[in-house]
Structures are given as structure tokens and as C-alpha cells.
Amino acid sequence: MPDKLDTLKIFCTAAETLKFRETASRLGLAPQMVTRAIAELEQQLGEVLFLRNTRQMTLTPFGQQLWPKAEALLAESESLFAQGKNKDSQDMTGRVRVTLPPLFENQEIVRHLLQRLEPYPELAIEWLPVDAHLNIIDEQIDIGIRIGTIPDNRFIVKLIRPVGMRIVAAPELVQRLGMPDTPRTLQYTYPLSALSNSNSGRVWPWQFADGSSFFPAKPAFIARDMGSELAAALAGRACSQLPDITVRPYLQRGELVNLFPEMNYTPYQLYIFRPHQPLLPMRTRVVFDHLTQILHELFRE
16 A cells, blocks of 8 residues: 555545546556545545545545645655755756637737746747637646636636626727617617637627626627637627727727726636646746736736
8 A cells, every 4th residue: 555645645636636547547556546545544534535426526625624735745745855956957847738718918928928938948838729618637738827717626726807898899880870878779789799609609698797698689790719809899890798808908099999888797807727736846836926927917907
């Protein structure tokens, strides 16, 4: 059987994956060994760590409390054994995979990040801007940036800023059609853009601060990415509902108009996150910290 530190590593990996078979695969162990190690740890602690049924596995409240403590202990032990070695330079080699939505500021984010990583020429960044939310554990992605609701406690999360939705149009479109007096008028008599859900094939609804929502009745422009929706709005082709962090500079320059400020909806957060890892590689920690700082600088409210 593994020693106590190995058992804690098995527990932390199982807490991250919530699958004993995947835990065994990651650690190069037999699945039965993972099951026995967790059972023995539960017996030693006198507490159940996981709740299991035929469909899923979850951490118990005690397991949730134990997880960060076990990670800290493993990290401290690793630091102790690494003393006297040139570990930092070795750990800054390899690849870090980052996924994020296709924000307009992507080029700026990449430029600032690569400039800060100049001291580490052996570090490779794999940059994955995609509309779909990748499962970062299944896809073995190290860091994620998202706009949406905060994920569960399997992840380390750093909030950047709230993100609202704004209904915008080009001034020439407003001049031509007039200012809509109600959302219903907007829905049925104005050209609207629609964002297509790549999973279902349907369009996403427009949502408002008072809790109401609607689907564009007859979209004049349909896209799978918000950047194309923004282009349609700027061209005067359609009214669009877009994130405030995307439209802010265009509103400031007068290239777009906020049609219903009282209906501005702020349901989301821009955040950066990574999975809990018992022994986080130095390269991932460095990239995560730099990205967090860059996002705060670029998206300051």
C-alpha cells in the first residue's frame, strides 16, 4: 500500500477528477489500488470523504475541508525535497494550455503575456480561443478564462470584474429608424442580431434587468461569435446585445449607442480559473499569476 503522502496525492487527484478510474490512469495505478487507498484513508480519519452512487461521485463536506489542507501539505513536502536543486528553471519548461472566449482584447492579452514570459524561452503557450466552454479537466487544459457563472469548488477562481449586457446600435441606424420605445417594439420592428448556440443550433435569448427576455423575432444577422455581432452593429446592419467590456470603447467614441440603459443586465463575471492540483507546476502558477494581473489591467472598471 502507498505511504501517507502517496495516499494524500491519490485523494487530491480523486477530489479533482471525481472518478477513481481516471485517478488511477493519471497516477499510473491499478483502479483497485485507488479504491483501497481511499478506503484506508477514510478509516484512518474516521470520516467519509466521497459520496458515491451509480451515476456520480461528490466530495463530502469533510472531504472539501481536507482537500486544500492535503494540497498544502503535499506542496510543502515537495518544496522540502526540492531544496538544493535547480528546480525553478527546470519547472519553467514545457507547455501551458489556456482556453478563453474570443475576446477582442485577445491579441493584447497574448502580447502582454508573452512579453512577461520572455525570461523563460523553453516555456510554450498553447492558446485556445473558442466559443464553446471546453471541459478543462477532460481536455487537460491548465488555465481557463471565462465570462459566465462561477464554477464549483473543484477550481481555484480569481474574479476579474462583473460583466453586463448592453443593447447597442450604430447612430446612423437610430437616426434612420428612431429610438425604440419598448423592448417589444425592438423585438418585432427593428433589425436584430442573434448569437447561435453551437451546441443546440438555436439562438440565445436576449435578457433584461427586470427579469424579462425574448428571442429575436426575425434576426437580420446570425453569428456564432460576438465579434461578428459587433461588426454587424458597427455597420448599422442590426441592433445587438453584447458584453459591456466589448462595447465600452465604441460607446465612449460615439460609434455605438446604448438603446435601453435602464434595461442593462449584469448577470456574469469575467474570471480566470484553474483546477485544484496537489503539486501545481511552477510554469502554470507563473502563467496564471501573470494572466490574472493582465486581465485586471486591461479590464479595469
